[in-house]
Amino acid sequence: MRVEETNAAAEYVQGNEDRELRRLMLQAQIYAPLTEAVLRGAGLKPGMRVLDVGCGVGDVSFLAAELVGPTGEVVGVDREARVLSCARRRAETQGLAHVHFQHTSLEALAVGAPFDAIVSRLVLMFQPDPISFVRRMVEHLRPGGVMALHELELAAMGLTHPKLPLFTRIWNWMLPTCERVGIKVHMGLELMSTLRRAGLVVDDGVVGGRVGVTPDSESTQALVETVRTLLPHMERLGVALAMEVDIDTLAARLTAELRSNGGVLVPSLMVGVWGHRPGPV
């Protein structure tokens, strides 16, 4: 992999334009029930203090806030200032006084009072060294505290039944592009070993995906928005031309393909794993 490609991933390749904020929220809508199950499985409960690493526009923080209740606290951190102003506005609208957002990278976050739980979704896959990243997270976790991670297994992306040519082309554009910009396409299935190698005891894990109920559902839209954000990289890397992707008509063509084949789409597979920090509680 070329250095500039690794850097692109390290800088969070999908950017932070307004459209990107909307894409994150759309994606979050799809993943919410899956992530909630992971947080519940990990044992988040009222009164806990939780750190959400790479919180984006706040969706995982809000799910955690629901579980820890007003006697608990959630701190979301992100290195992008712009996503945080959106997250703060949303917390205010929902009247969530026990959720706070802090503008910092994980690497620059000062170690303070340790958290009872650390959660993170769709962040590790963008890190050049996920094991070191988890080790940094552990520094903020109390002994006995839990860590719950939720990541995509991109290599298993895009299940349709029946197999459909346009969808197949899209996966064939997306997967090599993700790999070449340094995104970890096996992050989901590598979570267990990552946690273990970072010194945590793995407690359990689940795999889940949402089914696109109608052909033009959020799943199709979210897929098109992801292709849109990757398009400049696809072109730069010579994986696909903008002309052949034809992004503005892609949603309509995908919907038509699903509809005319009576097809079903499971756009992505999410893996959730949780474990705890060993040591005296």
Ligand SMILES: C[S@@+](CC[C@H](N)C(=O)[O-])C[C@H]1O[C@@H](n2cnc3c(N)ncnc32)[C@H](O)[C@@H]1O
């Ligand atoms: C795909 S978004 C996921 C956002 C959110 N966790 C969610 O699931 O909706 C990844 C986020 O991680 C943030 N991020 C990546 N590396 C980070 C780091 N080293 N420290 C803090 N935030 C980071 C990015 O700025 C981005 O907002």
